[in-house]
Amino acid sequence: MDVKHILVPGLGRRDVSAARTLREDTLLAAAVAVAAVVIALTTSGNGRHPDALGWALLLAAHIPSAFRRRAPLRAFLGLVVCVAPYHALDYNHTAPMIVSMTALYTIAATGRTLRTLFLGAGVLGIMLGVKFAEGMTEGKEALRISGWIVAFLLVGVIVRVHRQYVSSVVERAERAERTREEEARRRVAEERLRVARDLHDLLAHSITLVGVQTSVAAHVLQADPDRLDRAAVAKALDDIAETCRTARGELRATLEVLRAGSDDSRGPLPGLDGLPDLAEAARTAGATVDLSVENMEAPPAVGAAAYRIVQEALTNAVRHGGPGLTVRVGIRSRGDALHLRVADDGAPPPPPGPEPDRPPGFGLLGMRERARSVGGTLDAGPRAQGGFEVAAVLPTGGHP
DSSP states (O other), X not given: OOHHHHHSTTXXXXXXXXXXXXXXXXXHHHHHHHXXXXXXXXXXXXXXXXXXXXXXXXXXXXXXXXXXXXXXXXXXXXXXXXXXXXXXTTBOSSTTHHHHHHHHHHHHHHSOXXXXXXXXXXHHHHHHHHHHHHOHHHHHHHHHHHHHHXXXXXXXXXXXXXXXXXXXXXXXXXXXXXXXXXXXXXXXXXXXXXXXXXXXXXXXXXHHHHXXXXXXXXXXXXXXXXXXXXXXXXXXXXXXXXXXXXXXXXXXXXXXXXXXXXXXXXXXXXXXXXXXXXXXXXXXXXXXXXXXXXXXXXXXXXXXXXXXXXXXXXXXXXXXXXXXXXXXEEEEEETTEEEEEEEESSOOOOOSSOBTTBOOOOHHHHHHHHHHHTTXXXXXXXXXXXXXXXXXXXXXXXXX
């Protein structure tokens, strides 16, 4: 038997069934009835000894206690129906005291404070009125008993307030746990998206460069087989090898995050200091790149976003720009923001959407997500004078 659950209604395990509650309250009612019988048999001077009717009323008063937690108010009214004539017939007044106090305690512990006040005032008013009408001696005895009534009501109210406090603490703890789990899932989703972006930028850039450099080597081999320019072929192959080595290193650094499960192990983020390498890689693919960086200082997250935006913009320019491509990359620090611009004079990339032989790409979408990840904005589109332009504004938060 869960004594704590019986004495403190509503406190305890939440999965207690109605049948178990009824069984426990029935056992408690039976124990209180036995105690009442013992008191009626062993005490005297406080009312006459119960006869058959008295015993019937006394035992019947304990039956509603079996439903005290399921229907507290109706159980109390059922008790009053039996106890009122019992006291009116002047049977032993001490015997039903335990069941009466238990009912009052349950009312206070399960109901609202206003209901408890009205019920307690009603019980005290009726009892004192009846007793003082019988004489001062009876009235003084009723005042003594009223102290016990007030005490049990106060205990019930205190228990109810404590139960509500404990429930609120448990609810806050459960809410905090759910919030932590949701935050953990959100962080996992963000990390997966970040890794997907990194892999997209890295692989798209590297594969595009390898494809362009391979085309250069194939063109040299096919242009004049009798007068093979071995130096040009060797340079193209060296460029391909260098691009593969760089891609392999960045890929290894990205995958280490997945193995370690922590951002602390992924090493330094790419930043503005890596832009010259991007420009040189685009030059090896045949493009003319004019790089102008006014300020090389930026927060790591902003520098990484700028690096990836420039990387994707150069990749798109090399892929779609055509021969004789010229790309101008400019980065300026103005106020609390980094202004980035990549413009080329080649053919603009095809509009987003599926094509017959190629699935839709995520380059422009990825660049916009990079900018939004640091609170910035990005615009991209064809230039009026030809070519394509990417312009981004990345807040630095006052970083010099």
